[in-house]
């Protein structure tokens with residue numbers, strides 16, 4: 001059996017981890033598992049679960065409860081992926097239960113995580129980048145103005161759909177969101193650190209430099 005590479009990439013909002021995930025997927029022929037993407041796709045389906053997810057994330061703007069998330073969303077999506085290809089997990093785990101879930105779940109399908117990267121940027125840098133961020137309408141790709149697209153650009157460079165600015169991307173609200181996700185993520189980081197698996201990457205370098213550093217670890 002071919003040995004697959006499975007990678008987790010984490011980082012605060014604005015760290016550019018999504019961009020890195022896409023670059024890694026291309027270089028190592030990996031499938032991207034991005035929770036936000038998974039949810040948005042389910043929300044488009046006219047099924048019982050699709051309507052429920054749509055109600056939670058698009059209508060109410062809430063977070064999908066963890067109990068519902070694990071088997072019905074994450075477990076289901078995992079079972080749909082190509083078992084002969086490696087996976088890059090982008091934006092999951094976000095909480096400790098999720099890290100533990102993946103450990104158990106991946107073992108069941110004979111996969112293991114080979115590398116865990118945390119692309120770190122300071123709070124100030126995060127706020128700075130998110131304040132100049134746009135998202136695309138179709139897939140929610142986060143795009144940094146001046147980096148991923150020009151100030152005047154109206155189309156997403158990844159999927160071609162229209163881009164917009166989030167109304168709650170004000171410095172104050174960004175800071176609040178950052179603090180909240182950091183609080184949830186810190187036990188996850190400690191968990192992987194305790195297993196000697198966490199590789200920290202300086203995300204304030206240029207995109208190519210961040211990529212070069214990550215690739216340097218992947219054997």
Ligand SMILES: [Zn+2]
Pocket residue numbers: 136137138139140141156157158159160161
């Ligand atoms: Zn897009």
